[in-house]
Amino acid sequence: MATATRTDTATTGAQGQATGRSFGALVRRPEAGSVLGLLAVFIFFTAVSGPIFVLPAGFASWLNVAAEIGIVALPIGLLMIAGELDLSIGAVIPASALTFAVISGFYGAPEIVGVAAAFGVGLLVGAINGFLVLRTGVPSLIVPIGTMFAVMGLTLGLSVLLTGATSSNVVPSPFWKGLMGQFIGGMFQVTIFWWAAFAAIVAYILHVSPFGNWVYAVGGDKISARNAGIPTERLTISLFMLSGFAAAFVGVSQAMVYQSAQVAGGQAFIFNSIMCVVIGGVLLTGGFGSVFGIVLGTITLSMVNQGIYFTGFDPNLGSVIIGALLLLAVLMNDTFRQMALSYSSKKKS
Amino acid sequence: MTEPVLELRDVNKSFGPIDVLHDINLTVKAGEVLCLLGDNGAGKSTLIKTLAGVHKPTSGQMFMDGKAVTFDKPKDAADRGIATVHQFGGTFPLMTIGRSFFVGVEPTRKIGPFKVFDRKTANETAVKAVQEFGITRIDDGDRLIGGLSGGERQSLAIARAVHFGARVLILDEPTAALGVKQASHVLRIVLEAKKRGIAVIFITHQVTHAMAVGDHFAVLIRGAVAANFMRGEKSREEITDLMAGGEALADLDTAMEGYMETHEGHPPQPASRATVA
Ligand SMILES: Nc1ncnc2c1ncn2[C@@H]1O[C@H](COP(=O)(O)OP(=O)(O)OP(=O)(O)O)[C@@H](O)[C@H]1O
Ligand SMILES: [Mg+2]
Numbered sequence: 001m002a003t004a005t006r007t008d009t010a011t012t013g014a015q016g017q018a019t020g021r022s023f024g025a026l027v028r029r030p031e032a033g034s035v036l037g038l039l040a041v042f043i044f045f046t047a048v049s050g051p052i053f054v055l056p057a058g059f060a061s062w063l064n065v066a067a068e069i070g071i072v073a074l075p076i077g078l079l080m081i082a083g084e085l086d087l088s089i090g091a092v093i094p095a096s097a098l099t100f101a102v103i104s105g106f107y108g109a110p111e112i113v114g115v116a117a118a119f120g121v122g123l124l125v126g127a128i129n130g131f132l133v134l135r136t137g138v139p140s141l142i143v144p145i146g147t148m149f150a151v152m153g154l155t156l157g158l159s160v161l162l163t164g165a166t167s168s169n170v171v172p173s174p175f176w177k178g179l180m181g182q183f184i185g186g187m188f189q190v191t192i193f194w195w196a197a198f199a200a201i202v203a204y205i206l207h208v209s210p211f212g213n214w215v216y217a218v219g220g221d222k223i224s225a226r227n228a229g230i231p232t233e234r235l236t237i238s239l240f241m242l243s244g245f246a247a248a249f250v251g252v253s254q255a256m257v258y259q260s261a262q263v264a265g266g267q268a269f270i271f272n273s274i275m276c277v278v279i280g281g282v283l284l285t286g287g288f289g290s291v292f293g294i295v296l297g298t299i300t301l302s303m304v305n306q307g308i309y310f311t312g313f314d315p316n317l318g319s320v321i322i323g324a325l326l327l328l329a330v331l332m333n334d335t336f337r338q339m340a341l342s343y344s345s346k347k348k349s
Numbered sequence: 350m351t352e353p354v355l356e357l358r359d360v361n362k363s364f365g366p367i368d369v370l371h372d373i374n375l376t377v378k379a380g381e382v383l384c385l386l387g388d389n390g391a392g393k394s395t396l397i398k399t400l401a402g403v404h405k406p407t408s409g410q411m412f413m414d415g416k417a418v419t420f421d422k423p424k425d426a427a428d429r430g431i432a433t434v435h436q437f438g439g440t441f442p443l444m445t446i447g448r449s450f451f452v453g454v455e456p457t458r459k460i461g462p463f464k465v466f467d468r469k470t471a472n473e474t475a476v477k478a479v480q481e482f483g484i485t486r487i488d489d490g491d492r493l494i495g496g497l498s499g500g501e502r503q504s505l506a507i508a509r510a511v512h513f514g515a516r517v518l519i520l521d522e523p524t525a526a527l528g529v530k531q532a533s534h535v536l537r538i539v540l541e542a543k544k545r546g547i548a549v550i551f552i553t554h555q556v557t558h559a560m561a562v563g564d565h566f567a568v569l570i571r572g573a574v575a576a577n578f579m580r581g582e583k584s585r586e587e588i589t590d591l592m593a594g595g596e597a598l599a600d601l602d603t604a605m606e607g608y609m610e611t612h613e614g615h616p617p618q619p620a621s622r623a624t625v626a
Binding site (some may be wrong): 338 | 463
């Protein structure tokens with residue numbers, strides 16, 4: 001585990017200068033703290049729950065959870081780096097799941113129609129969020145809460161109106177089931193691969209493409225970013241749409257896995273995704289963070305969430321650990337950020 | 350005589366009922382440092398924001414190279430070579446030097462079909478640009494802006510503006526909150542920019558700083574140009590008086606003496622303008 005993370009840091013960080021920049025380069029990376037957090041959690045649960053935790057079944061248990069949270073945590077992380085917040089994913093996940101289930105299950109339309117409509121719901125809610133945040137100037141904590149309740153109400157109302165029920169069943173064809181709802185080897189959800197794909201795309205956007213620089217700049221100082229010629233409005237709307245899309249993707253894949261969708265459910269994603277992002281070293285006020293950190297944060301959170309069942313402890317203890325971890329992460333990330341700010345490669349040359 | 354790079358004719362600006370700028374007439378030439386002086390609230394920042402395209406004049410006209418121009422947004426002014434450096438220079442404290450230097454104009458290279466931010470070029474260019482201005486302590490483009498000193502940030506921001514071909518460089522109190530040594534660094538960079546033929550508009554509350562670099566001085570009092578003169582035309586004392594809003598500081602000195610007499614020799618506690626001058 002330790003060696004794996006270290007090589008990853010090296011590859012993302014070493015495309016430029018000489019390889020000798022060790023401590024300074026490491027400490028400057030937003031995920032510096034979360035590497036330690038993940039190691040601590042992994043060692044703790046391996047020690048307490050024994051070998052089962054490192055067997056495939058143990059890995060699968062948290063990977064499956066991590067994949068679903070991870071897919072939404074990535075765009076939430078991007079939004080937070082850009083200085084925005086999106087809570088509406090909690091409503092978009094069930095809304096899109098139900099959209100798919102009603103269209104392709106209740107009405108029996110081809111899956112592609114249901115999936116497209118569900119993704120459309122996510123993109124539309126995202127666009128509305130972005131548009132309202134820009135137009136009203138209201139902090140983006142509030143706007144998505146508003147859309148969340150609106151979407152929840154609409155989902156319930158429309159579901160009852162159209163189908164007379166608050167849940168719908170859907171039996172996807174083997175092709176779609178294989179694409180989005182399959183278990184590989186009987187235990188690894190196919191969403192794990194989608195998560196990896198999402199992570200690669202978001203990492204490209206944030207760390208490799210020039211667009212990523214805009215995200216950091218907007219999160220650092222929106223007015224200066226706009227004055228520098230960055231299309232901040234288009235950027236904000238795109239990021240909200242990305243998070244809407246990711247939430248819809250998770251909703252649809254849940255419907256494929258469980259072959260049904262309910263009006264409720266999805267609220268847990270709101271706090272979980274934010275916690276993954278914060279544990280992963282993203283600054284709450286924007287301008288700082290990394291995809292690698294978000295992925296580490298997601299794994300850490302899921303390990304605690306699931307690992308607790310492998311121990312003899314009361315599962316409620318898991319929440320306590322997560323709470324403590326979150327606090328510790330914020331404190332640790334603050335310390336590392338201070339070190340990053342004050343660190344220069346050649347001190348007092 | 351060279352034609353002015355930037356000229357304002359009868360520029361007025363009001364925010365709703367509040368008139369902030371009255372009939373401003375000013376010119377700046379290439380290779381000239383215009384010091385914009387005036388008390389707090391005189392309208393200096395409003396004036397430069399108008400030049401930078403942040404505000405639109407309520408009436409009046411701006412000219413560049415003799416041609417009338419209007420700026421609808423800051424980008425328009427920037428595209429014409431008007432660069433503004435705000436008080437704290439680096440506005441992205443958590444970005445690296447290389448990344449923040451190129452915000453909005455990222456250098457890219459292609460890897461297959463993908464556009465890639467060229468970090469190496471960005472870092473090297475940024476470091477080279479500041480070093481050319483004599484700030485050799487900045488040598489690592491991966492350092493975060495927030496880790497630089499105030500003077501280094503200002504220097505970096507000025508170097509950035511010059512690098513991107515600024516013709517008019519607007520500096521809003523670049524030496525405020527800087528120590529003596531740091532401030533002298535920034536002043537040297539102002540002179541360096543001037544030497545490269547850039548028109549510099551320099552706002553300061555410190556007469557010493559203004560006298561050190563200024564070729565041309567304009568004093569704003571309550572939104573109007575109260576004095577407009579060239580280097581050597583007025584004494585340091587006259588400038589100081591003008592900056593205090595026209596009241597002779599000599600009066601203040603007498604007032605102070607009176608105060609000290611009645612207060613057993615203690616000067617008044619709050620730091621007054623007189624101590625700055
Ligand atoms: N957007 C605005 N709306 C209304 N009034 C404004 C606005 N911006 C500035 N003002 C007013 O215009 C006046 C001039 O402000 P300005 O910021 O230009 O002063 P300044 O000369 O830069 O002062 P300082 O030396 O303190 O920076 C002030 O009275 C201020 O309250
Ligand atoms: Mg001002």
